[in-house]
Ligand code: SF4
């Protein structure tokens with residue numbers, strides 16, 4: 001973990017933005033550390049979740065949006081469940097990740113690629129096509145053999161479909177993507 | 189009992205890697221007199237990935253399904269996958285508590301969602317709506333060799349405001365359901381520890397470490413089987429168990445069953461019916477001793493009687509052996 005550089009000045013606009021988009025009030029956090037104590041991923045985070053909260057109070061936009069923590073958070077909801085101030089911490093992490101994605105700041109490229117491969121399948125077929133998603137991810141990430149050891153286990157047990165099922169309303173689902181992208185462009 | 193009816197949102201996993209969850213759940217619901225109504229042309233809920241893009245967008249992918257369910261006979265939907273459930277409930281709660289959010293979401297949809305659907309996990313339906321008594325009533329077989337820990341995973345009961353079911357720190361529903369089947373359930377401290385969720389593919393090492401903890405604790409408390417209610421948990425604990433052994437130097441070999449498969453076994457369905465062959469770590473050795481409850485009861489009575497005999501025999505002093513034999517015949 002790095003020493004936090006707080007010399008950057010407080011970005012009040014960023015604090016307001018997170019408040020607005022998450023509907024949460026980060027200034028309620030009194031740094032008890034309960035969230036971090038229960039976070040199963042804290043060993044892998046560059047900034048533990050309670051520190052992300054502190055950085056947020058201090059308006060340290062760049063440090064937060066470039067952190068690995070916001071991408072490694074699995075939305076397990078432990079922090080939200082245990083915060084004595086009833087802050088929906090997981091939802092704040094969610095919101096920070098969304099803002100980071102929007103601003104093109106992705107410290108964990110593989111995770112984003114995995115999510116994108118997943119969403120592509122939803123857009124195309126209306127449902128998840130597991131084989132396709134994995135193949136797509138492997139191609140894009142360059143980890144050609146990611147989980148190749150699991151292949152035979154899955155295949156011999158007939159656990160996957162070789163062909164995607166396309167739902168009738170897949171175009172309706174694709175429209176949700178398109179309308180959202182149009183709207184994002186208008187606002188962006 | 190009048191037949192209960194629910195809309196059934198199986199979710200994508202149950203069509204693929206978690207097929208056995210779908211199959212066993214349908215059988216168990218049939219036994220319990222619950223009708224599952226298919227949701228016409230349902231689509232993916234968007235899961236975690238959509239939540240990294242935008243809240244309105246994520247809610248829209250989920251709400252397309254809620255809008256379809258709203259048009260069905262029943263407005264209560266049961267959802268086996270905790271991830272789908274959370275996503276559907278988050279969309280519902282967001283849209284019913286914030287008018288402008290609702291309008292934004294509906295603007296992305298063809299058919300608007302008006303907020304009339306109640307979503308419940310399949311475990312919740314079985315535990316609360318059917319109840320332990322009815323669950324116990326249907327049992328036909330005993331599984332004397334099973335020592336189960338119930339593993340709930342991180343989001344089945346969390347956060348409490350969304351899940352609105354059981355306890356977020358020490359859930360008991362699955363423990364009680366399995367106990368009601370007459371199966372031994374052990375105390376387990378890691379009921380809600382996270383297994384690594386969807387990070388199995390992009391962050392395999394991390395997931396292997398988290399999974400290792402959960403498996404170790406199960407072994408430490410003396411379990412020989414883990415019961416789950418989540419496709420991702422099942423996948424991380426079962427499919428990746430050998431990965432865990434390789435990376436962590438462990439030698440786990442503990443079957444991870446959907447709680448509905450365990451119920452199905454107690455209800456007399458064959459391992460084939462319940463697609464037990466889809467488990468990577470097989471459970472055959474635990475199931476072999478399964479016997480009809482009647483026979484099991486007789487066996488237990490005979491055992492209890494036999495245990496009492498030596499004491500009796502001593503009292504009688506004369507010809508104790510022959511008396512014992514005569515009794516047995
Ligand atoms: S939701 Fe994210 S930050 Fe919170 S405890 Fe879980 S992994 Fe950690």
Ligand code: SF4
Nearest residue numbers: 029031032033035083
């Ligand atoms: S649990 Fe809540 S109050 Fe405590 S450090 Fe975390 S966010 Fe702050």
